[in-house]
Amino acid sequence: MKKLILFIIFSLLAFIVTAYSTSIMLAEVGQLGASDKTQVSKYNIRVYSILLSVDKDQYNNWIISITITIASSITGTYNIYATVTSGSCSATASWSNVNLAKTPSTLSSPLSPQCTYTTPGATVEVRGEPA
Amino acid sequence: MAISEVEPLPRRGSIQYFYSKVGDPSMFAEIRKIELKSNNQNGLINSVEVTWYRKLRGNNYYWITVSVTINLEAGDNVVVSDTKCYSGDKIETTSMTLNQIINIDDIVGVSASATINGECSLSSSQVSIGTTEFIGDEL
Numbered sequence: 001m002k003k004l005i006l007f008i009i010f011s012l013l014a015f016i017v018t019a020y021s022t023s024i025m026l027a028e029v030g031q032l033g034a035s036d037k038t039q040v041s042k043y044n045i046r047v048y049s050i051l052l053s054v055d056k057d058q059y060n061n062w063i064i065s066i067t068i069t070i071a072s073s074i075t076g077t078y079n080i081y082a083t084v085t086s087g088s089c090s091a092t093a094s095w096s097n098v099n100l101a102k103t104p105s106t107l108s109s110p111l112s113p114q115c116t117y118t119t120p121g122a123t124v125e126v127r128g129e130p131a
Numbered sequence: 132m133a134i135s136e137v138e139p140l141p142r143r144g145s146i147q148y149f150y151s152k153v154g155d156p157s158m159f160a161e162i163r164k165i166e167l168k169s170n171n172q173n174g175l176i177n178s179v180e181v182t183w184y185r186k187l188r189g190n191n192y193y194w195i196t197v198s199v200t201i202n203l204e205a206g207d208n209v210v211v212s213d214t215k216c217y218s219g220d221k222i223e224t225t226s227m228t229l230n231q232i233i234n235i236d237d238i239v240g241v242s243a244s245a246t247i248n249g250e251c252s253l254s255s256s257q258v259s260i261g262t263t264e265f266i267g268d269e270l
Contacts, residue, residue: 044236046174047146049166057184057220059156069166073174073236102174117161121152121244127145 043074045128048104052084052124054117062114066093068107068126072100077131080107086122089115097131143204143239151244158188160195160245163222167235174235176201178228183245185217192218194248197225201233202240209233216251 093109164182
């Protein structure tokens with residue numbers, strides 16, 4: 001009888017230890033691929049204005065620089081890219097480690113290559129990503 | 132907490148603007164600047180301002196319509212326009228009030244155009260025809 005009781009207690013202890021170690025392993029597997037960084041709310045890049053500067057007030061003119069007024073819904077440091085496309089020509093201006101907040105900031109940059117401002121017009125895409 | 136310490140998820144990391152240019156070397160209009168105007172920093176847009184250049188033929192007057200289309204995330208568009216009689220060669224700034232307040236976070240694209248229409252008379256040079264229109268379901 002005494003041996004039976006000891007056997008039952010030993011078996012219960014073995015079961016508990018096995019179950020606990022298994023749960024720890026599964027929890028670790030669940031973290032695979034996850035980032036150590038903390039995830040926060042989604043951000044929006046807010047573009048309030050874009051100015052395309054040209055070299056002259058004539059039909060055959062060139063887009064020589066860009067000025068953007070930009071903000072973000074979440075304060076932080078971002079890399080900003082502005083790509084101007086006119087016809088088959090495309091030029092990108094970039095700004096690194098820009099501190100953005102809800103208060104708009106103004107960024108200016110010359111464009112290279114300088115694209116001809118052709119009909120039917122120019123497309124500007126402004127993109128931002130955390131630095 | 133610096134943003135480099137966290138991993139923000141982009142809801143919308145980019146936005147696209149379109150600047151229209153119409154005409155030929157003798158007469159054309161092109162958009163130079165589009166500005167979304169907000170009263171404060173809450174991202175609520177209530178008006179737009181467009182800076183554009185025109186070169187018109189001779190001393191004639193022409194109707195020019197400046198139009199801005201705002202593309203919203205939900206697929207709807209908000210359109211605002213202003214038509215006036217112009218002549219000569221000049222950089223112009225046109226301000227237009229939206230008929231609804233738009234959250235800038237809902238905007239995925241903005242396009243602006245200045246189109247040259249038929250001739251108008253000098254007497255109508257002060258005439259302004261402004262319209263604001265919402266295309267799509269009510270927000």
